[in-house]
Amino acid sequence: MKLYDSAGAPNPWRVKVFLAEKGVAYETVACDMSKGEHKTPAFLAKNPSGKIPVLELDDGRCLAESVAICRYLEGVYPAPNLFGDDAFEQGFIEMRNRQIELELWSQIGTSWVNGPIVAKLGRFTQNPLAKEISDKNVERYYGRLDDEFAAHVYVAGERYSVADISLLAAVNFATRMVALKPSNELKHLWRWHSLVSARPAVQACL
Ligand SMILES: N[C@@H](CCC(=O)N[C@@H](CS)C(=O)NCC(=O)O)C(=O)O
Structure with missing residues:
Protein backbone atom coordinates (compact mmCIF):
# COMPACT_ATOMS: atom_id res chain seq x y z
CA MET A 1 0.00 0.00 0.00
CA LYS A 2 0.97 3.62 -0.57
CA LEU A 3 0.68 6.63 1.70
CA TYR A 4 0.43 10.07 0.08
CA ASP A 5 2.51 12.28 2.31
CA SER A 6 4.33 15.61 2.44
CA ALA A 7 7.35 16.39 4.63
CA GLY A 8 6.27 18.26 7.77
CA ALA A 9 2.53 17.77 7.21
CA PRO A 10 0.97 16.82 10.57
CA ASN A 11 -1.96 14.68 9.39
CA PRO A 12 0.09 12.19 7.35
CA TRP A 13 2.49 12.16 10.29
CA ARG A 14 -0.25 10.76 12.53
CA VAL A 15 -0.77 7.88 10.11
CA LYS A 16 2.98 7.26 9.84
CA VAL A 17 3.27 6.95 13.63
CA PHE A 18 0.24 4.63 13.65
CA LEU A 19 1.83 2.46 10.93
CA ALA A 20 5.12 2.43 12.87
CA GLU A 21 3.30 1.33 16.04
CA LYS A 22 1.79 -1.54 14.05
CA GLY A 23 5.12 -2.35 12.39
CA VAL A 24 3.56 -2.30 8.93
CA ALA A 25 5.64 -1.74 5.78
CA TYR A 26 4.34 0.69 3.15
CA GLU A 27 5.45 2.90 0.32
CA THR A 28 5.43 6.69 0.58
CA VAL A 29 4.37 8.94 -2.31
CA ALA A 30 5.60 12.52 -1.86
CA CYS A 31 2.90 15.04 -2.68
CA ASP A 32 4.23 18.57 -3.30
CA MET A 33 1.49 20.79 -1.95
CA SER A 34 3.33 23.96 -3.04
CA LYS A 35 2.81 22.76 -6.62
CA GLY A 36 -0.85 21.89 -5.96
CA GLU A 37 -0.26 18.17 -6.49
CA HIS A 38 -3.08 17.46 -4.01
CA LYS A 39 -5.59 19.35 -6.20
CA THR A 40 -5.00 17.66 -9.57
CA PRO A 41 -7.87 15.66 -11.13
CA ALA A 42 -5.86 12.46 -10.60
CA PHE A 43 -5.43 13.22 -6.89
CA LEU A 44 -9.05 14.38 -6.47
CA ALA A 45 -10.13 11.01 -7.84
CA LYS A 46 -8.36 9.49 -4.81
CA ASN A 47 -9.69 12.06 -2.30
CA PRO A 48 -12.29 14.59 -3.51
CA SER A 49 -11.37 16.82 -0.53
CA GLY A 50 -7.90 17.37 -2.03
CA LYS A 51 -6.05 16.68 1.20
CA ILE A 52 -3.38 14.33 2.44
CA PRO A 53 -2.97 11.73 3.82
CA VAL A 54 -4.47 9.24 1.40
CA LEU A 55 -3.85 5.53 1.79
CA GLU A 56 -4.00 3.68 -1.53
CA LEU A 57 -4.38 -0.07 -1.25
CA ASP A 58 -2.70 -2.49 -3.64
CA ASP A 59 -6.04 -2.99 -5.45
CA GLY A 60 -6.33 0.79 -6.03
CA ARG A 61 -8.98 1.55 -3.42
CA CYS A 62 -8.29 4.74 -1.46
CA LEU A 63 -9.03 6.04 2.00
CA ALA A 64 -8.62 9.61 3.26
CA GLU A 65 -9.06 11.17 6.73
CA SER A 66 -6.29 10.22 9.15
CA VAL A 67 -8.50 8.57 11.75
CA ALA A 68 -10.50 6.66 9.11
CA ILE A 69 -7.20 5.36 7.71
CA CYS A 70 -6.04 4.38 11.20
CA ARG A 71 -9.35 2.60 11.84
CA TYR A 72 -8.87 0.59 8.67
CA LEU A 73 -5.31 -0.28 9.72
CA GLU A 74 -6.51 -1.29 13.18
CA GLY A 75 -8.97 -3.69 11.55
CA VAL A 76 -6.33 -5.29 9.34
CA TYR A 77 -3.50 -5.20 11.90
CA PRO A 78 -5.17 -5.51 15.32
CA ALA A 79 -1.97 -5.59 17.42
CA PRO A 80 -1.03 -3.53 19.27
CA ASN A 81 -4.54 -2.29 19.99
CA LEU A 82 -4.78 1.50 19.66
CA PHE A 83 -8.55 2.09 19.43
CA GLY A 84 -9.70 0.31 22.62
CA ASP A 85 -10.63 -3.22 23.61
CA ASP A 86 -14.15 -3.32 25.04
N1 LIG B 1 -9.28 15.87 8.53
C1 LIG B 1 -8.17 15.52 7.66
C2 LIG B 1 -7.31 16.76 7.48
C3 LIG B 1 -6.31 16.58 6.35
C4 LIG B 1 -5.54 17.87 6.09
O1 LIG B 1 -6.00 18.97 6.39
N2 LIG B 1 -4.34 17.69 5.52
C5 LIG B 1 -3.51 18.81 5.19
C6 LIG B 1 -2.04 18.46 5.35
S1 LIG B 1 -1.63 18.11 7.04
C7 LIG B 1 -3.75 19.18 3.74
O2 LIG B 1 -3.83 18.32 2.89
N3 LIG B 1 -3.88 20.48 3.46
C8 LIG B 1 -4.04 20.98 2.14
C9 LIG B 1 -5.38 21.60 1.89
O3 LIG B 1 -6.23 21.62 2.80
O4 LIG B 1 -5.58 22.07 0.79
C10 LIG B 1 -7.38 14.36 8.26
O5 LIG B 1 -7.58 14.07 9.44
O6 LIG B 1 -6.61 13.69 7.58
Whole structure:
Protein backbone atom coordinates (compact mmCIF):
# COMPACT_ATOMS: atom_id res chain seq x y z
CA MET A 1 0.00 0.00 0.00
CA LYS A 2 0.97 3.62 -0.57
CA LEU A 3 0.68 6.63 1.70
CA TYR A 4 0.43 10.07 0.08
CA ASP A 5 2.51 12.28 2.31
CA SER A 6 4.33 15.61 2.44
CA ALA A 7 7.35 16.39 4.63
CA GLY A 8 6.27 18.26 7.77
CA ALA A 9 2.53 17.77 7.21
CA PRO A 10 0.97 16.82 10.57
CA ASN A 11 -1.96 14.68 9.39
CA PRO A 12 0.09 12.19 7.35
CA TRP A 13 2.49 12.16 10.29
CA ARG A 14 -0.25 10.76 12.53
CA VAL A 15 -0.77 7.88 10.11
CA LYS A 16 2.98 7.26 9.84
CA VAL A 17 3.27 6.95 13.63
CA PHE A 18 0.24 4.63 13.65
CA LEU A 19 1.83 2.46 10.93
CA ALA A 20 5.12 2.43 12.87
CA GLU A 21 3.30 1.33 16.04
CA LYS A 22 1.79 -1.54 14.05
CA GLY A 23 5.12 -2.35 12.39
CA VAL A 24 3.56 -2.30 8.93
CA ALA A 25 5.64 -1.74 5.78
CA TYR A 26 4.34 0.69 3.15
CA GLU A 27 5.45 2.90 0.32
CA THR A 28 5.43 6.69 0.58
CA VAL A 29 4.37 8.94 -2.31
CA ALA A 30 5.60 12.52 -1.86
CA CYS A 31 2.90 15.04 -2.68
CA ASP A 32 4.23 18.57 -3.30
CA MET A 33 1.49 20.79 -1.95
CA SER A 34 3.33 23.96 -3.04
CA LYS A 35 2.81 22.76 -6.62
CA GLY A 36 -0.85 21.89 -5.96
CA GLU A 37 -0.26 18.17 -6.49
CA HIS A 38 -3.08 17.46 -4.01
CA LYS A 39 -5.59 19.35 -6.20
CA THR A 40 -5.00 17.66 -9.57
CA PRO A 41 -7.87 15.66 -11.13
CA ALA A 42 -5.86 12.46 -10.60
CA PHE A 43 -5.43 13.22 -6.89
CA LEU A 44 -9.05 14.38 -6.47
CA ALA A 45 -10.13 11.01 -7.84
CA LYS A 46 -8.36 9.49 -4.81
CA ASN A 47 -9.69 12.06 -2.30
CA PRO A 48 -12.29 14.59 -3.51
CA SER A 49 -11.37 16.82 -0.53
CA GLY A 50 -7.90 17.37 -2.03
CA LYS A 51 -6.05 16.68 1.20
CA ILE A 52 -3.38 14.33 2.44
CA PRO A 53 -2.97 11.73 3.82
CA VAL A 54 -4.47 9.24 1.40
CA LEU A 55 -3.85 5.53 1.79
CA GLU A 56 -4.00 3.68 -1.53
CA LEU A 57 -4.38 -0.07 -1.25
CA ASP A 58 -2.70 -2.49 -3.64
CA ASP A 59 -6.04 -2.99 -5.45
CA GLY A 60 -6.33 0.79 -6.03
CA ARG A 61 -8.98 1.55 -3.42
CA CYS A 62 -8.29 4.74 -1.46
CA LEU A 63 -9.03 6.04 2.00
CA ALA A 64 -8.62 9.61 3.26
CA GLU A 65 -9.06 11.17 6.73
CA SER A 66 -6.29 10.22 9.15
CA VAL A 67 -8.50 8.57 11.75
CA ALA A 68 -10.50 6.66 9.11
CA ILE A 69 -7.20 5.36 7.71
CA CYS A 70 -6.04 4.38 11.20
CA ARG A 71 -9.35 2.60 11.84
CA TYR A 72 -8.87 0.59 8.67
CA LEU A 73 -5.31 -0.28 9.72
CA GLU A 74 -6.51 -1.29 13.18
CA GLY A 75 -8.97 -3.69 11.55
CA VAL A 76 -6.33 -5.29 9.34
CA TYR A 77 -3.50 -5.20 11.90
CA PRO A 78 -5.17 -5.51 15.32
CA ALA A 79 -1.97 -5.59 17.42
CA PRO A 80 -1.03 -3.53 19.27
CA ASN A 81 -4.54 -2.29 19.99
CA LEU A 82 -4.78 1.50 19.66
CA PHE A 83 -8.55 2.09 19.43
CA GLY A 84 -9.70 0.31 22.62
CA ASP A 85 -10.63 -3.22 23.61
CA ASP A 86 -14.15 -3.32 25.04
CA ALA A 87 -17.10 -1.19 23.94
CA PHE A 88 -16.64 1.41 26.67
CA GLU A 89 -12.92 1.83 26.02
CA GLN A 90 -13.56 2.20 22.30
CA GLY A 91 -16.15 4.88 22.97
CA PHE A 92 -13.89 6.63 25.46
CA ILE A 93 -10.89 6.72 23.11
CA GLU A 94 -13.13 7.95 20.28
CA MET A 95 -14.47 10.69 22.56
CA ARG A 96 -10.99 11.83 23.56
CA ASN A 97 -9.71 11.74 20.00
CA ARG A 98 -12.70 13.78 18.78
CA GLN A 99 -12.16 16.34 21.54
CA ILE A 100 -8.52 16.73 20.51
CA GLU A 101 -9.51 17.14 16.86
CA LEU A 102 -12.59 19.34 17.29
CA GLU A 103 -11.43 21.50 20.21
CA LEU A 104 -7.64 21.74 19.71
CA TRP A 105 -6.73 20.85 16.10
CA SER A 106 -9.48 23.15 14.79
CA GLN A 107 -8.08 26.10 16.77
CA ILE A 108 -4.47 25.38 15.77
CA GLY A 109 -5.74 25.22 12.17
CA THR A 110 -7.34 28.66 12.47
CA SER A 111 -4.11 30.11 13.89
CA TRP A 112 -2.14 28.42 11.10
CA VAL A 113 -4.25 29.66 8.16
CA ASN A 114 -4.27 33.18 9.62
CA GLY A 115 -0.58 33.14 10.53
CA PRO A 116 2.54 34.46 8.77
CA ILE A 117 3.56 31.31 6.86
CA VAL A 118 0.20 30.89 5.12
CA ALA A 119 -0.12 34.69 4.69
CA LYS A 120 3.04 34.62 2.54
CA LEU A 121 1.38 32.17 0.12
CA GLY A 122 -1.22 34.89 -0.57
CA ARG A 123 -3.98 32.33 -1.17
CA PHE A 124 -6.26 33.09 1.80
CA THR A 125 -7.78 36.29 3.15
CA GLN A 126 -6.18 36.79 6.55
CA ASN A 127 -8.28 37.37 9.66
CA PRO A 128 -6.06 38.60 12.52
CA LEU A 129 -8.95 38.67 15.00
CA ALA A 130 -9.74 35.01 14.32
CA LYS A 131 -6.06 34.21 14.98
CA GLU A 132 -6.04 36.20 18.21
CA ILE A 133 -9.07 34.25 19.45
CA SER A 134 -7.81 30.83 18.32
CA ASP A 135 -4.36 31.48 19.87
CA LYS A 136 -6.09 32.08 23.21
CA ASN A 137 -8.26 28.98 22.77
CA VAL A 138 -5.16 26.85 22.14
CA GLU A 139 -3.46 28.21 25.25
CA ARG A 140 -6.60 27.59 27.31
CA TYR A 141 -6.80 24.03 25.97
CA TYR A 142 -3.16 23.40 26.87
CA GLY A 143 -4.05 24.42 30.46
CA ARG A 144 -6.94 21.95 30.47
CA LEU A 145 -4.65 19.19 29.21
CA ASP A 146 -2.12 19.97 31.93
CA ASP A 147 -4.83 19.48 34.57
CA GLU A 148 -5.91 16.23 32.92
CA PHE A 149 -2.34 14.91 32.74
CA ALA A 150 -1.97 15.64 36.46
CA ALA A 151 -4.53 12.87 36.99
CA HIS A 152 -3.95 10.53 34.04
CA VAL A 153 -0.91 9.16 32.21
CA TYR A 154 -2.32 9.33 28.67
CA VAL A 155 -5.00 11.25 26.76
CA ALA A 156 -7.56 8.46 27.21
CA GLY A 157 -6.68 7.45 30.77
CA GLU A 158 -3.95 4.97 31.67
CA ARG A 159 -3.28 3.47 28.25
CA TYR A 160 -1.64 4.77 25.08
CA SER A 161 -4.01 5.14 22.13
CA VAL A 162 -4.66 6.83 18.80
CA ALA A 163 -5.73 9.92 20.79
CA ASP A 164 -2.12 10.35 22.02
CA ILE A 165 -0.90 10.27 18.43
CA SER A 166 -3.45 12.94 17.47
CA LEU A 167 -2.41 15.16 20.36
CA LEU A 168 1.33 14.72 19.80
CA ALA A 169 0.97 15.68 16.12
CA ALA A 170 -1.06 18.75 17.11
CA VAL A 171 1.37 19.96 19.80
CA ASN A 172 4.46 19.41 17.64
CA PHE A 173 2.91 21.19 14.64
CA ALA A 174 1.67 24.07 16.81
CA THR A 175 5.12 24.40 18.41
CA ARG A 176 7.18 24.24 15.21
CA MET A 177 4.96 25.92 12.63
CA VAL A 178 2.41 28.08 14.46
CA ALA A 179 4.51 29.54 17.34
CA LEU A 180 2.09 27.99 19.84
CA LYS A 181 4.49 26.06 22.07
CA PRO A 182 2.92 25.06 25.39
CA SER A 183 4.34 27.04 28.32
CA ASN A 184 7.20 25.38 30.21
CA GLU A 185 5.06 25.77 33.34
CA LEU A 186 2.70 23.06 32.07
CA LYS A 187 4.74 20.31 33.70
CA HIS A 188 2.16 17.55 33.40
CA LEU A 189 1.64 18.21 29.70
CA TRP A 190 5.41 18.12 29.14
CA ARG A 191 5.71 14.92 31.21
CA TRP A 192 3.21 13.30 28.84
CA HIS A 193 5.02 14.79 25.82
CA SER A 194 8.36 13.27 26.89
CA LEU A 195 6.74 9.90 27.58
CA VAL A 196 5.06 9.54 24.18
CA SER A 197 7.96 11.15 22.26
CA ALA A 198 10.28 8.44 23.60
CA ARG A 199 8.24 5.66 22.00
CA PRO A 200 10.26 3.87 19.27
CA ALA A 201 7.43 4.36 16.75
CA VAL A 202 7.44 8.11 17.35
CA GLN A 203 11.24 8.31 17.28
CA ALA A 204 11.21 6.48 13.93
CA CYS A 205 8.99 9.20 12.47
CA LEU A 206 10.86 12.27 13.78
N1 LIG B 1 -9.28 15.87 8.53
C1 LIG B 1 -8.17 15.52 7.66
C2 LIG B 1 -7.31 16.76 7.48
C3 LIG B 1 -6.31 16.58 6.35
C4 LIG B 1 -5.54 17.87 6.09
O1 LIG B 1 -6.00 18.97 6.39
N2 LIG B 1 -4.34 17.69 5.52
C5 LIG B 1 -3.51 18.81 5.19
C6 LIG B 1 -2.04 18.46 5.35
S1 LIG B 1 -1.63 18.11 7.04
C7 LIG B 1 -3.75 19.18 3.74
O2 LIG B 1 -3.83 18.32 2.89
N3 LIG B 1 -3.88 20.48 3.46
C8 LIG B 1 -4.04 20.98 2.14
C9 LIG B 1 -5.38 21.60 1.89
O3 LIG B 1 -6.23 21.62 2.80
O4 LIG B 1 -5.58 22.07 0.79
C10 LIG B 1 -7.38 14.36 8.26
O5 LIG B 1 -7.58 14.07 9.44
O6 LIG B 1 -6.61 13.69 7.58
